[in-house]
Amino acid sequence: MATLLETCEISPPPAGDAAGQLTVPLTFFDIPWMHFHPIRRLLFYDYPCSESYFLETIVPKLKKSLSLTLKHYLPLSGNLLYPLKTDDEKPIFRYVAGDSVSLKIAESTCDFDELIGNHARDADQFYDFVPELPPVKDEPEYKTVPVIALQVTLFPGRGICIGFANHHSVGDASSILGFIRAWASINKHGGDEEFLNKQGGSLLPIFDRSVIKDPLGIDSKFWKVMKQIPLKSSSFPVPTNRVRATFILHQTDIKKLKDLVLAKKPGLVQVSSFVVTTSYVWSCLVKSGEAAGEEIDENVLEFFIFAVDVRARINPPVPGNYFGNCLSYGMAKIKHKQLAGEDGFVIAAEAIADDIKNRVNNKDEVMKGAENWMPDMSKFGGVRALGVSGSPKFDFCRADFGWGNARKLEIDADKSSMSLCKSTYSNGGLEVGLSFTKEKMEAFAVIFADGLR
Structure with missing residues (x-):
């Protein structure tokens, strides 16, 4: 209180x-x-x-x-x-x-x-x-x-x-x-x-x-x-009946994940820390749903959606200190049975890396079809999707008010999103924040730890 x-x-x-x-x-x-x-x-x-x-x-x-x-x-x-x-x-x-x-x-x-x-x-x-x-x-x-x-x-x-x-x-x-x-x-x-x-x-x-x-x-x-949507005041979504937890991928964990992807997909580019972290969490999350007793159609599509700062990616580029929104998005989609399978992590990493290479980092593609973003967004209502809040590029914990760096950043990530930031506990590591029911969190924690071992 x-x-x-x-x-x-x-x-x-x-x-x-x-x-x-x-x-x-x-x-x-x-x-x-x-x-x-x-x-x-x-x-x-x-x-x-x-x-x-x-x-x-x-x-x-x-x-x-x-x-x-x-x-x-x-x-x-x-x-x-x-x-x-x-x-x-x-x-x-x-x-x-x-x-x-x-x-x-x-x-x-x-x-x-x-x-x-x-x-x-x-x-x-x-x-x-x-x-x-x-x-x-x-x-x-x-x-x-x-x-x-x-x-x-x-x-x-x-x-x-x-x-x-x-x-x-x-x-x-x-x-x-x-x-x-x-x-x-x-x-x-x-x-x-x-x-x-x-x-x-x-x-x-x-x-x-x-x-x-x-x-x-x-x-x-x-x-x-x-303008067709009524404007409403915001409110807190409590009670959520959920728990929050942070999972750390140390620098050594990230290297192992990169090595695993490249061993199976040697020609893949854009195998970044972001790619292996998000794809690993995404695959573990899908597996934890079944472990927690969720019934899921094996042929349903699973979506992963992430925001992309396009200030430097569009032509002409926008100054880095421009204040406002300047976001496009990246997306990967995979059938549930593939993502939940033994090679789900590698399949996810390939899908995310390919989207970053072919569209996100391509100045001719990153804003292509922007006029259709609003109609396209309506298609995602009710689909199984995981989003990302935050980025390792935006280190909020370094905001020093005179008390040193922040010890912890918490982002209000809901059950359909993960938060991501640099780790304050592990040099070179990343922190992932999640909010689920207690049962699903317990299942996720076991699968996450077992996969790294």
Whole structure:
């Protein structure tokens, strides 16, 4: 349980907004995420301190640095405006002077070491440490949707957790990581000079939508589909009746998996750590369903879907500090009986590696058919699919607020997705986060460990 100590609203300093208002249109990369559930992340830091020190020193500093950070990320202080006259207008992000971000301050008596462990823990308890996005509000011509909310929770004498919840349409993982690292840097150094000067100022976010080329008017096509779906406030999916656990693939494990794939498929390229990790988890997951008593048609298709940052993959390329969504996707599909079979891991690795080689890393193919993404998404309703939240490329744990690197990252991965990040326990290793029923988690853990042996 977490006890709420304070709820406050943090605004950018007035000097950060000369015009008093900023509007940013949504691109066709942003619009498909409008009705997606919020992305929830938790960063746990080892930092033993008292409640008085936390409230008198740490919290005021976090508030001040957050305000200064928002000066550079004005759209996060604002709202997504969903037009009621949808025939004439498209949604936009709008910031006006006085807009703010909700920040909650809390304290918990939960066992910090239990929470940052890797073993199976009650999934629902983590929702105490991540805030809900404020509800949708009605204006005469718009519905306004807050795009981010924050919570800082103290575990007295042990550590601090910072919880983030953001609307996916405002930005992808690359963008949100940039914001979190900026806040961490400004908090650690007591000002934004270090952030502004680092890498020649190239960390400053770019909101200019003209860098996204859309000659086919895909944004209008996507909006035509999305405006038919009622806009709703988000809510926590509790009770989930699930447990959360983290599984580590050490560098030696990853090498063994790569060697196994290449021994059976010597001509295969793109056999990366991402490929062998995700294909191994995917095959173990499919096998664990049967071990847990699920009845599955052996001929049903199993899908694996992963997001792809295409900033550097499209022509012309988009700057790395572009703030927004800039995602395509990769996909593999395999019959259940093949994936659940003895060679399921190798078959999965081949399918994922081939998609990365032939489409994801091919500038002529990665955006091909983008105008059909919305219709194609509807085809995946009800299919058996595994998705991925996070990436080893986006190291959230290196966000140092002055307390060192985070000890643990938890991403709200549901039962149809896995989270993936660099391991804080194993140099060169990767951490996989999963959330299943207790029975399925136990079956998965046995199959995962046996396969590595």
